[in-house]
């Protein structure tokens with residue numbers, strides 16, 4: 001039973017100057033690097049979208065970024081184009097210590113479905129492979145950090161609990177998009193699911 005640090009989407013597009021910049025997103029890199037040595041394993045996630053991705057507002061005629069549409073799997077925020085496969089925006093923050101990572105899980109590469117969680121795409125059915133990897137290595141005790149607190153970090157933490165892992169979010173090593181008070185909503189959902197916020 002080991003401890004894994006799950007570093008969510010520490011990519012250029014989520015940092016200041018990026019396409020979907022999270023305020024202060026770059027300020028947490030040093031802290032995340034310093035945490036890595038305290039864990040048995042480090043797993044990074046990477047938001048990784050084809051140019052045609054259905055979560056991009058500019059792939060929907062007349063749609064504004066940050067508006068909400070309906071997808072077959074439920075409501076979906078339409079985002080500014082971000083983390084397009086192979087672009088600099090999709091690359092990790094240059095100071096993130098990739099050398100300490102055991103695994104990189106890419107998500108959101110299916111054109112018709114978004115993926116906030118590190119475990120499942122937004123249909124809550126299509127698995128990313130993360131759970132299988134962690135279980136095979138007997139990594140049961142998860143700590144989550146990275147971007148964005150109220151989307152990919154929160155969904156990942158809630159799914160971790162559903163799958164039988166324990167999950168702690170170090171809030172100081174996250175930053176939120178905070179769309180329509182989504183930060184408060186995410187904190188409440190995480191607490192209700194049994195995620196430890198620290």
Ligand code: VGL
Nearest residue numbers: 009047079147148151152
């Ligand atoms: C994220 C919105 C769209 C995230 C990814 O990493 O929180 N948010 N894609």
Ligand code: ZN
Nearest residue numbers: 047082083108
């Ligand atoms: Zn995305």
